[in-house]
Every structure is written in C-alpha cells, then in structure tokens.
Amino acid sequence: MRTILYTLLIVLTIHAKAQNGKVYQIFNQQEKKVDFDKMIKELAKYDVVLFGEYHNNAINHWLQLQTTKELYKIKGNQLKLGAEMFERHQQTELTNYLEGKITDEEFQKNTKLWSNYKTDYKPLVDFAKEKNLDFVATNVMRKYASYVAKNGLEALDTISNDEKGFIAKLPITIDYDAPGYPEMIKMMGDHAGVKAK
Template structure:
C-alpha cells in the first residue's frame, strides 16, 4: 500500500511513520491472503479464512468495534464503508465515532445527520481543512452513509492544541483546566512503548538528521508517549460515554490503524474504562507476507488488492511568479487552484519553502514538482508588514 507523509507536527507522526498493515512480502516470502476475503487471527497465532458474514457475526455482539485505516488510502475507506453496512445490517443501533473530529464540533455532526447542512456547510463548520489534513472526498461516503441511514456520528478527538501542549510539556505539565475534560490514561503496555519508541526515533531523525539518536529516557520521548496516550484516552472516553443506557448501541470507531493494532491504543484505554468487549478489524495488503500476521494483531483482517492507478500529474500551485529582492513574488493566483485553496494571495512574497530560502522562482517550481501526492509543503511568506507560515497540502491521487 502507498504511504506518503510529510508532517510538521507530532499530530500525525504515528500514522505517517508506522509501516503499513501489513507490508508487501519481500522476495522469497509468501503471502497467505486472498484479495477480497477476511482472515481471522486466532489467539494461538493460527490463521483461518472466513466469510464476511462469519466475521460480522463474531464482532457485532461486542461493545465497541474499531476499524483501522491508513488515512490517505481510498481503498481503506471503501472497506470501512462496506464493513459499516454489514454491521448496520446486524445492529441497526449503530453509532459511528470518528477520529477526524474534535469534540467541540459535535453539534455540527448532529445537524449533518439531521439533514440540515449541505456538504460545503458541513465541511466549513467542522473546520475540515484546518483540523484534518486529508481530502474530504476520502471520507464523504462514510459521512453520507451515516446521514442517509440516520446513524449518529460521534466526534472522538480533542483539539490539536492539547496534543501540542502535552507533546511539549508532558501530561503532568498541563493544568487540569486545560485538559479538555480528558482523564489520566492507563499506563501503556511495554510493547506499546516499544512501538512508540521506534516511531519517535524515526520522527527525530526526519527532523534533525540521522545523527540525532533519541533514547527512552529523553524528556521528548516521554512527552511523545504522553501525547499518544491522551489521544487514545480521549477517543476511548468518548466511545465509552456514548454507550450509556440500559441497551447500549454498538459503537464503531473510525481511526488510524496505529490506534487499533494489537489493542495497544484505544482498546487498552477502553478496557481500563470497563469496556471489555472490543473488536479489532484492519485492512491489509493482499500481497502481505504471512509472517506479518501474529496473534493479537486484530480479530480479523481484510485483504485489499493493490489498485492500478494512473501516474499522478506533476503538482502545480496555480500561480504566476516573479523574481523579488526578498524571494519570489506571486503575480497572480488562479481561481480554484491549490494556491487559492491554501489562502495564498497576489503580491505575497514567498521567502522560504521546505526550509529552503528562495531567490529564484525556478527553485520554488522544482520544490513543488518534486512534492509527492498527499504530502505537505511548509512555506514562509511576507504579506505587507507580516511574516506568515502556511502549509500547502497536496491532495492524494486515488
């Protein structure tokens, strides 16, 4: 499966740096999956193929079912839609929780399901382009499924500002009044800490070069773990709280696979909250090696065939450029272009892109053309008397 991520913050580090679930088989390794079929993972590590009806029957009686994803993979979202439909057929009392929304926009989700908002109004009011970095087109089929079936949508996440505070100062460094109502997380398992350390080490290398080697004792790593735990805890608390009542609904969580795998993340926090019956379902590459599938990874995995895709056209900002003494001046912004959607304006002077000072327009053009789909390009610009930093988000090609 594809994975292209460039993230300037800790917020998507786990999603971007974890290997896909699961990696394609290397030369000499064999795959044991059949595209379009489920495989159940037994507690003893044995694997057995299963029909979708059997898998749905296995998890539909759970308290919560978590559906993982690689955020920028359209096939993962198609699989989620298929799985939601199958679960809804067995459990009409469904509630769908989404990692993509902070809790404060819950009233907007309610109005969307009630049919009171257009797509454009919905995406604007949930602040999609500011809160979530992925194209809305990847998720809209899921949102429409909830709307046409009158299935409640639940905002699981917290504001990014809280994650940044924890990543900077640790959980104990954030005052109670600034914790957004999130409780203290259960201590992570040693294997989860091991996984997070691998992610953090990769992230540190990306930011500071291969010569920067973090250790488990570093304050930055401890804060990184705290940030991940508060993220997991917040989503678990939202799912657990929404189960209230004499006949709790089936809660389904849509979230990155890093929060699902091995039950380390959200499932671990749910168990600490007294929600014991949690189903874990993951989409995987049909070409993955058998060795990737070990006991505890998930209850079942669904094998997805790699889709043949057209070559992506070279990225374009949609601007006319002129040389300027301070950098590169934007002479014109094309209507509806990536630059326009990013908020770039005529007469903006771009002084830096991806950390590279700009003196010639050809340098910026080369940086843009080299940008893979689904990645971010941080730029610094001068606008009148202000110096601004903005992120150009290049859409995924699916």
C-alpha cells in the same frame, strides 16, 4: 462492555491477485484468513469495534464503509459511529450536518477536514446521515495534543474547566506497556511526546 480490535491486514495485490479482483485479505487474531461475512458475524457480538486503518488508503475506507453497512443490517440504530478525523470541538457542526440543520457545503466550509474527506470519509458520514445514526467526533483537539506533547500529561490539570469539556475525564491513566503501545511510540518517533523504551 465487550470490545474488540479486529486485525484487518489489507493486502494490496497488484500482480498476484489482479485476475480475481481481490485487493484485501482479512486475518483474525490468530493470523488465520477469515472471509468478510464470518468477520461481520464475529464483530456483531461486540459492543465496541475499533477499526484501525491507514488514513490515505482508499481500500481501507471502502472496507470500513462495507463493514458499517453490514453491521447496520444486524444492529440497526443501536449502531453508533465515531472517527478520529473529527476533533471534539467539531461535534456541533457534525451533528448539525447529520440532522440536516446545515448543508453539506456549509459543513465542509465550517469544518477543518482532512484532504481525503470527500473520497474516503464522506461516504461513511453520509451513511450515518441517511440512517439517522449518531456519529461522534472522537479525536482530541490538536492544541491539547500539542500541549501534552510539549508539557506532559500532567499539564492538562492547568487548563480551564470549560476546556476540560473537550478532553477525556481527568485524571487520565495510560499503560505505556500495553500490547502494541511501545511499538506505536517507536513508529511515531518525535511526534509521540513520550520516549520509547
């Protein structure tokens, strides 16, 4: 399986590039500028594409949606989506909405959604609904994240077998020295649940 985390640096250009309307710039792993179409051709070669984003940046979400639409033109129904804004236990509600078993209103009422869902995530979910694409709730439930933060990763061994259906298969191995991980831990501070080196 080929996986890529394409580095997307979003540059908000209020003054410098306001004349031509460009509000983002894409860079590859070598920190070279890449245009959108070239990025799509490159991404289409991979089985898994991870899209890093600032959760509250509308430009990120717009670019995420445009990327999805373009990849759909190439991959069709092979394309599967996932988002960390949905926790694993929300999968049934998400799937029911995508399959038309519940209305948008019921979905939003029954599912704890982030405050920017309607503006930033709903267009992606609705695109998946329109195109009959699978959409996976990828995030761990908050209660398990909190439990691990307070008690360590080994604490997951103590939860019931039913609850283990909502988490990754145990044992979970984490490489704390993986590229970018130490920096992420430092950024998260006390929320990380592990100490930065």
